[in-house]
Amino acid sequence: MHFFSDNATPVCPQVMAAIAAADHADHGYDGDAWSARLDGAFADLFGTPVRALWVSTGTAANSIALACLCPPYGGVIAHEEAHVVVDECGAPGFFTHGASLLTLPGDGAKLSPDAVRARLKAIRPDVHQVPARALTITQATEYGRVYAPDEVAALGEVARKHGLGLHMDGARFANAVAHLGCHPGDVTWRAGVDVLSFGCVKNGGMNAEALLFFGEQADARAAEAARWRKRSGHLFSKGRYLAAQILAMIEDGLxxxxxxxxxxxxxxxxxxxxxxxxxxxxxxxxxxxxxxxxxxxxxxxxxxxxxxxxxxxxxxxxxxxxxxxxxxxxxxxxxxxxxxx
Amino acid sequence: MHFFSDNATPVCPQVMAAIAAADHADHGYDGDAWSARLDGAFADLFGTPVRALWVSTGTAANSIALACLCPPYGGVIAHEEAHVVVDECGAPGFFTHGASLLTLPGDGAKLSPDAVRARLKAIRPDVHQVPARALTITQATEYGRVYAPDEVAALGEVARKHGLGLHMDGARFANAVAHLGCHPGDVTWRAGVDVLSFGCVKNGGMNAEALLFFGEQADARAAEAARWRKRSGHLFSKGRYLAAQILAMIEDGLxxxxxxxxxxxxxxxxxxxxxxxxxxxxxxxxxxxxxxxxxxxxxxxxxxxxxxxxxxxxxxxxxxxxxxxxxxxxxxxxxxxxxxx
Amino acid sequence: MHFFSDNATPVCPQVMAAIAAADHADHGYDGDAWSARLDGAFADLFGTPVRALWVSTGTAANSIALACLCPPYGGVIAHEEAHVVVDECGAPGFFTHGASLLTLPGDGAKLSPDAVRARLKAIRPDVHQVPARALTITQATEYGRVYAPDEVAALGEVARKHGLGLHMDGARFANAVAHLGCHPGDVTWRAGVDVLSFGCVKNGGMNAEALLFFGEQADARAAEAARWRKRSGHLFSKGRYLAAQILAMIEDGLxxxxxxxxxxxxxxxxxxxxxxxxxxxxxxxxxxxxxxxxxxxxxxxxxxxxxxxxxxxxxxxxxxxxxxxxxxxxxxxxxxxxxxx
Amino acid sequence: MHFFSDNATPVCPQVMAAIAAADHADHGYDGDAWSARLDGAFADLFGTPVRALWVSTGTAANSIALACLCPPYGGVIAHEEAHVVVDECGAPGFFTHGASLLTLPGDGAKLSPDAVRARLKAIRPDVHQVPARALTITQATEYGRVYAPDEVAALGEVARKHGLGLHMDGARFANAVAHLGCHPGDVTWRAGVDVLSFGCVKNGGMNAEALLFFGEQADARAAEAARWRKRSGHLFSKGRYLAAQILAMIEDGLxxxxxxxxxxxxxxxxxxxxxxxxxxxxxxxxxxxxxxxxxxxxxxxxxxxxxxxxxxxxxxxxxxxxxxxxxxxxxxxxxxxxxxx
Known part of the structure; x- marks a missing residue:
């Protein structure tokens, strides 16, 4: 029995069935009927308007998210052992065109509001130093740890005060919510999260993740994300096979x-x-x-x-x-x- | 009956079956048994050693190919109506970090050796002008036209003489070879092609294309391409579902x-x-x-x-x-x- | 007697004198007394508020300007023989992170409003095609031709209607204004120019050009330009020696x-x-x-x-x-x- | 009396005199008689063949050096308080197209061979992690500390063994050599340094630094650096005014x-x-x-x-x-x- 990784596991039957059920002619890219249902399905799930884009990998989701939040001359505060820092071969640097990862330690790969505040305070507000523009946290973390709603909200408050966009890498978001037993909105938009990489692949999907935008800037950021998705080669010709996986995941609680x-x-x-x-x-x-x-x-x-x-x-x-x-x-x-x- | 695009068509049954057949636990990324067969299967098909990587879209295949052939300060000669020029939202500029597309006209979206030679001659060999480092052609072209083997070879000869890497965008490579009735090697490596985007999606695949490297530099370029694939978020966790599609396409003549x-x-x-x-x-x-x-x-x-x-x-x-x-x-x-x- | 280039000419005596006169201790970068006078001196010259930054080369000025006007996934409309297209080794692609140069022909290296409109009309408003976001013209052009105020205004009107930022490469701006006999504002901000590369080096300077921002977005763009200037290694430690050159040029009509x-x-x-x-x-x-x-x-x-x-x-x-x-x-x-x- | 920074100090008289002496017509860019003397003058100074390029700032010198040593998907090992890390607004990320800065602590802003070796050992040799390709040290460091020849050599040995290019940020190289009393070659090429940013501005120059390449790859790297210099807007039209400053610095021991x-x-x-x-x-x-x-x-x-x-x-x-x-x-x-x- 293998315990290597959730990546090594097969696709779950309901997702396979959904892919088969999507095997019809339809418009290309994201012009199909399945893709059209994403925004609504996620709005239902999260209890707030959501702009949702399918992408194919967690690295793509995270990187596009950060590119929407941080300019090339900006910095992204992240845990020093975060996936975006150590396991994506520099993908955030590629998509953001060289933005800096401003890394911090923290038990269980979790960031604390105090550590983030201290890091922000150390940045001089001149053109020589990289201004922080985004904060990214992982839920559950790389050590399988979970942020409680109030912990996310405390980080969200720091982000809001300092003008940072807040991104959550949710490759294992489902595991975190299952652990917390809370509403998914409680650890995301209600706690100040602007963009969520909603993971499906580790949780039984084949090759679809969802990139979700919340809040007032959701439309503008999603429009920008659509550009990045195309420009990075992630706009699939037959997007319905991705959308179908995601819908199968969320529409019936799978x-x-x-x-x-x-x-x-x-x-x-x-x-x-x-x-x-x-x-x-x-x-x-x-x-x-x-x-x-x-x-x-x-x-x-x-x-x-x-x-x-x-x-x-x-x-x-x-x-x-x-x-x-x-x-x-x-x-x-x-x-x-x-x-x- | 629709004639919009080959993208709008469903996945062909043999590919769907291959995906289902790959639905087992295996190592993640490209460490699985299906991915391991790609090099050999393509070597058999082309009659020469090949280094093959699965990617998920034609834009990713083309862009990674060009990034392996052209430095940021270099130029890629391309037809002015090529997909890489007009339909990828600047993806080649993204992956090559700003290399220039040096565009040329040509009937049927085909490039002629004379036009390429004239363009090369117009570039001054100083640091002010962008040196051409790659040539990309589309087979079949954006107007459904096909380069005969001797036409590719003539372009290959120009490329070789001027130190350009030769890339072929083969989103409809199968259609071109079917039209020509030739061996696939005759319009690729035997004619000087260094890198081929071997299309599957338009031809009945779901979301897998193959990026093929030929010749002496194949190993070095494929190693670099593997970095770009990861860095651009195109290294899927469950790569076997892509490899299986490609193998289904090529192992039995589909x-x-x-x-x-x-x-x-x-x-x-x-x-x-x-x-x-x-x-x-x-x-x-x-x-x-x-x-x-x-x-x-x-x-x-x-x-x-x-x-x-x-x-x-x-x-x-x-x-x-x-x-x-x-x-x-x-x-x-x-x-x-x-x-x- | 040489007629190679205005670059080959020595520095004019008034500029040399100004450099010598600036040879005092002062704050580094652009914190000195000379740099502080730039905004006001250019406001006097142009008859409108101006945000001015010294940079050291025309390529830097042009590239930073375009980076402020165009996102990486956007396009810049330019003449096919413009300096930014053919003589900067792809610098605009570097600073804009791969934005596309959308080139047009035109007599005397001048762009016509009709040609620009036709080019804009040909762009589909989907994510596959690069949206035009900036227009750059050269005054005087690479063929020594000059746009009259009404010609610039006509282009400015096209730019405004289509949401394009308008940049003017003024490496030989002084020669153009001298030819026209008009107020410098007539061919710039009054005609819709947002950013001007105000050339000094070809006109007797040593190594200083001015990058000027006009209009409502001047402050925001100048703040961004200040980041690009630093990030690209163009924020000199001893900026007063650049500011002094520029002031010598403009404060007494030199x-x-x-x-x-x-x-x-x-x-x-x-x-x-x-x-x-x-x-x-x-x-x-x-x-x-x-x-x-x-x-x-x-x-x-x-x-x-x-x-x-x-x-x-x-x-x-x-x-x-x-x-x-x-x-x-x-x-x-x-x-x-x-x-x- | 000010002790703010060596940047705040005027230009020293010999450099001002050299600038005045260079005030003649000559070929543009680096085609002039002063620029032509740089290679030889530095070869004399260092006792080995050198390829030398003038650039205008330390940030440009450092960034171009790193772009020549490290691919976009690679990493640069640096001290966490190094100028390239904290005071260049992310310039290395810009020039390298997003390479990662792999930072380490160390007393006095110095790196130790053991720390570097430990960092290298922690990198998995797969495509998920960024491979280290360069090592940069500062001489004298940001805390005014100096590496002795054997300390540089020990780092050079680590770099050589692991295939890292070794860059030295020598904004205060002169102060370090003056302190050590050694031959400049002893702490550079003889100790494994591949590229040196040879500082002049802090030491009495106006706006010229030298970028020096040593060793077997010097020609190839200098050719690449010349491309980056142009592409980043650092190829001055009137390069003789930079070359003259540098020659004044080194030809008579100034x-x-x-x-x-x-x-x-x-x-x-x-x-x-x-x-x-x-x-x-x-x-x-x-x-x-x-x-x-x-x-x-x-x-x-x-x-x-x-x-x-x-x-x-x-x-x-x-x-x-x-x-x-x-x-x-x-x-x-x-x-x-x-x-x-």
């Missing part, structure tokens, strides 16, 4: 159902890994202390996962699992005993 | 079968449109003179297509059609009589 | 005096070259038909200049000349007789 | 004489500030602990300087000073007594 399954699997593993957890388990990722010998023992039992530096490992659960299906690994972890770390 | 069907449909229409043809019909596009009244009459009969400026129209056939299925439009055109143009 | 001298020299040559002129002589450049033998004969008499393709030559006069000082060349031209062209 | 004067002034102040120094004084900058009251007292005596955060100040000496001329400030500092820090 996004939450899938995320709950993955989260439940992670909780089951967390119980098995008591004493080894390097981070609280809030979404579908576990970071555990694990010696090389222990790792080898688990692999010998058929469990696959990535090492996370020396003496540690990362386990990622996914939509196709649940507490029952990962019970064998939970047991195997329990059998190893409490870790040293 | 690409040619589909193109032959579309071309045959176009020929049937061409016979019906005798006296109206603005360009010889060599692939799956027709450009015909047609008055507004005639256009209205055809539309009233259920035929949909785009106007092409005043007094003209464009008809595009596709893989799902053939001579028989488009007979009604052929008859309707014949019934209009010979055009005025 | 710019017009120098230009009149150069223009008068050009007129004297034009009389000598009767029958050979390929363009009317309106500023300080002559384009004349001249056989290789005739060119050799002139060079043998000590006159240096550039060939302009086969059978033609370009002669450029400068601030250090006047009708009397170029009389020897005027006579030599007259002695050759009327040209064949 | 660069070292000026730096020695500034360094001596700094040493005199350091003696006066005993007990307050936050960094060893090795070049022409002092960072001292100073209360607000003490700062006010000094300013009341006519000494101007910048605060450096709370409770600290920065004092910069320059070529026009020496130990004797700054004696009043040295005394005033001594009179304050030993600081608290």
């Amino acid at each position: 996004w939450l159902a899938n995320a709950r399954a993955a989260n439940a699997a992670a909780q089951a593993l967390a119980e098995g890994a008591e004493g080894r957890l390097m981070q609280p388990v809030e979404a579908n990722e576990l970071f555990i202390s694990l010696t090389a010998e222990e790792a080898a023992a688990l692999r010998a039992q058929g469990f696959d996962f990535y090492d996370w530096g020396e003496g540690a490992a990362r386990l990622v659960t996914n939509w196709s699992q649940d507490a029952a299906s990962v019970a064998p690994l939970a047991s195997a972890l329990r059998a190893l005993g409490r870790g040293a770390g | 690409w040619l079968a589909n193109a032959r069907a579309a071309n045959a449909a176009a020929q049937a229409l061409a016979e019906g449109a005798e006296g109206r043809l603005m360009q010889p019909v060599e692939a799956n596009e027709l450009f015909i003179s047609l008055t507004a009244e005639e256009a209205a009459a055809l539309r009233a009969q259920g035929f949909d297509f785009y106007d092409w400026g005043e007094g003209a129209a464009r008809l595009v056939t596709n893989w799902s059609q053939d001579a028989a299925s488009v007979a009604p439009l052929a008859s309707a055109l014949r019934a209009l009589g010979r055009g005025a143009g | 710019w017009l005096a120098n230009a009149r001298a150069a223009n008068a020299a050009a007129q004297a040559l034009a009389e000598g070259a009767e029958g050979r002129l390929m363009q009317p002589v309106e500023a300080n450049e002559l384009f004349i038909s001249l056989t290789a033998e005739e060119a050799a004969a002139l060079r043998a008499q000590g006159f240096d200049f550039y060939d302009w393709g086969e059978g033609a030559a370009r002669l450029v006069t400068n601030w250090s000349q006047d009708a009397a000082s170029v009389a020897p060349l005027a006579s030599a031209l007259r002695a050759l007789g009327r040209g064949a062209g | 660069w070292l004489a000026n730096a020695r004067a500034a360094n001596a002034a700094a040493q005199a102040l350091a003696e006066g500030a005993e007990g307050r120094l936050m960094q060893p004084v090795e070049a022409n900058e002092l960072f001292i602990s100073l209360t607000a009251e003490e700062a006010a007292a000094l300013r009341a005596q006519g000494f101007d300087f910048y605060d450096w955060g709370e409770g600290a100040a920065r004092l910069v000496t320059n070529w026009s000073q020496d130990a004797a001329s700054v004696a009043p400030l040295a005394s005033a500092l001594r009179a304050l007594g030993r600081g608290a820090g």
Whole structure:
């Protein structure tokens, strides 16, 4: 059983069915009937007007979002271990034409309002220094941690006061909302989020993510994003096959159902890994202390996962699992005993 | 019956089946078993070593290709009506970081070696003028015209002599090869083509194109292209669903079968449109003179297509059609009589 | 005597004196007393509020101007032989991050309102095509031609109607105004020009040009330009030596005096070259038909200049000349007789 | 007496004289007699073949250097307080088209080989992470610290092993060499430096810096740099006025004489500030602990300087000073007594 990544998992059946159901002639690009339903479907989901664009990857969603928020001479405040900083081969620099990533540390890959304020205060308001124009946070974070609504709102307040656009990388947004049990609006537009990369691929989609714009500037930013989408080669000729995936995810609650399954699997593993957890388990990722010998023992039992530096490992659960299906690994972890770390 | 665009057509059944067949867990990105077969499958098809990368759109394929051939301070020679010039919202400028498109006229959207040579001669070899570093041609062209092998070879020779990389935009490469009846190598690497955007989407694919590198620099360029693909957000998490589409196209000759069907449909229409043809019909596009009244009459009969400026129209056939299925439009055109143009 | 280029000429004495006079300690960058006087001095000259920044080259001035007017996905309408198109190694593409140059032909390197309107009309308002956002004209043009106030105003009207920012490359603005005998405001802000590259170097300066912003958006654009200036390495540590050059040019009418001298020299040559002129002589450049033998004969008499393709030559006069000082060349031209062209 | 910055100081007389002496007609751009002497003059100075280009600012020199060493998808290792990181408004991101700055801490703004090696080791060799391609160090550093030859050589060795180009920002290179008393080659090409920004402006120049390329790739990189220089608007029409400044600096040892004067002034102040120094004084900058009251007292005596955060100040000496001329400030500092820090 593999715990490498939610990317390694197949597409969930409802999404496959939706793709098949979209297999008709229609207008090209985003002129089709499926794409036309996106704005409304997301407005229903979030309880506010939304401008929604399909894109095909999380990197594209994040980068286009940042390009809409930050000029080339500006800076984007981000956690130093954020996906946009360390795992996109400089894509934000490409799409923003060289804007600076102003990075900060923070437990669990979370940013704190104090850290952001301190960073902002250190920037001289002259032409020699890059002015911060955007703030990006990841929900759930790269360490599987979740921002509560008031935590997002506190960051949103800092952003608003300093004129920063607030972007949320929601590659695992569904897992975060499933964990919080809140309305999706509570951790987004109600908390000051301007743009959301709403992830589908890790949650059972094939190759569609949604880029969502909230608030007064939504129309202007979405129009700009449409330009960036085309200009970066992300305007698909047959967009209906992307729109259909997204609609399948959100119109009947599949996004939450899938995320709950993955989260439940992670909780089951967390119980098995008591004493080894390097981070609280809030979404579908576990970071555990694990010696090389222990790792080898688990692999010998058929469990696959990535090492996370020396003496540690990362386990990622996914939509196709649940507490029952990962019970064998939970047991195997329990059998190893409490870790040293 | 619609003749808007090959983009409006559904995905062909074999490609849908291949996508379904790829629906298994595997490594993410291009680490999967399907992606691993691409180089070999294309080498078999072209009769020479090939480095192949899947990308999701023709714009991405073309732009990454040009970024691998031309530095930011360089120029790309292209036809003034080429897709890269007029229909990609400046994507080549984005991926090449501002390289110049050095445009030329030419009948049927084809470039001639003489025109290219004259353009090259006009560039002063100083730092004030942009040096040409790449040449891009479209096969079949934006007017449905096809370069014969010796025509490509003549351009390839000019490119080689002047140190230009030669790129072929093959969004309708299958239609061109089906028309020529030649080996695909004859109009590509044997004729000096360095990089080919091998189109699948217009020919029955869903959202996968192949970017192919030939020749001595193939490895180095493909390595660079892999960086651009990631950096531009085009490295899909679940690449196997793209690779599977491409393999379905090329491993059993589907690409040619589909193109032959579309071309045959176009020929049937061409016979019906005798006296109206603005360009010889060599692939799956027709450009015909047609008055507004005639256009209205055809539309009233259920035929949909785009106007092409005043007094003209464009008809595009596709893989799902053939001579028989488009007979009604052929008859309707014949019934209009010979055009005025 | 050389007629290569106004760039080859020394700095005029008043500018050298101003540089020497600025040789005091002062705040760095543009925080000095000289830089502080620029806005006011140009407001006096143009009769309207102006935001002025020194830059060091015409290419920098033009490129920063275009970056302030056009987004990366936009297009700049320009003459196909404009300096920004053919002689800046793609600098506009660099500063605008890949905006497209939408080029047009036109006699004497001048653009006509009709040509611009036709070009604009041909752009489809979808995301596939680059939207025009700026129009740039050169005054005097690359062929030494001058736009009259009403000609600029007609272009300004087209620009205003279509939402284009209007930039004027005034590398030889002084020569144009000297020829027209009009107020400098008549061919700039009163005629709809938003940004002017006010040239000094060709007119006797050492290495300072002024970038001028007019109108309601002047403050916002100048603030953006200040970012681009820094970011492109054009914010000099000791800016006072640039500001002093510009002030010396404009505060006592030196710019017009120098230009009149150069223009008068050009007129004297034009009389000598009767029958050979390929363009009317309106500023300080002559384009004349001249056989290789005739060119050799002139060079043998000590006159240096550039060939302009086969059978033609370009002669450029400068601030250090006047009708009397170029009389020897005027006579030599007259002695050759009327040209064949 | 001001100690704000070496930028605030006038141009030294020998440089002014050289500018005046260059005031003749000559070919434009870098086709003149002064520019032609640069390569040879620097080869004599450094004892090895050098390719030298004049540029006008340190930011331009640094940025063009990095653009020659690092592709857009690559990374540049730099100190987190380096000028290229914090004081150039993102210029390296502009010139490199979005390459990443991979920043490291380090005492005195110096990088250690161990820190660089650790940073390199943390980069996964896949397409998701930005590969390091260049290393940039500042000599003297932003805290006035100097790398000894063996320290540079150790960094050069790391760079060579990992395929990084090594750039040295030498805005205060003269001060560093004056401090070390070594041959300029010892801390540059003999220690593995590939490209040097050789500063003149802070050392008495007006607006000329030299960009120097060493080693086997010098020709190729200089050719590329010439493109970037033009494309970024830094190819001056009248380049001789820049070349003349640089030649005046290096042909008769002026660069070292000026730096020695500034360094001596700094040493005199350091003696006066005993007990307050936050960094060893090795070049022409002092960072001292100073209360607000003490700062006010000094300013009341006519000494101007910048605060450096709370409770600290920065004092910069320059070529026009020496130990004797700054004696009043040295005394005033001594009179304050030993600081608290």
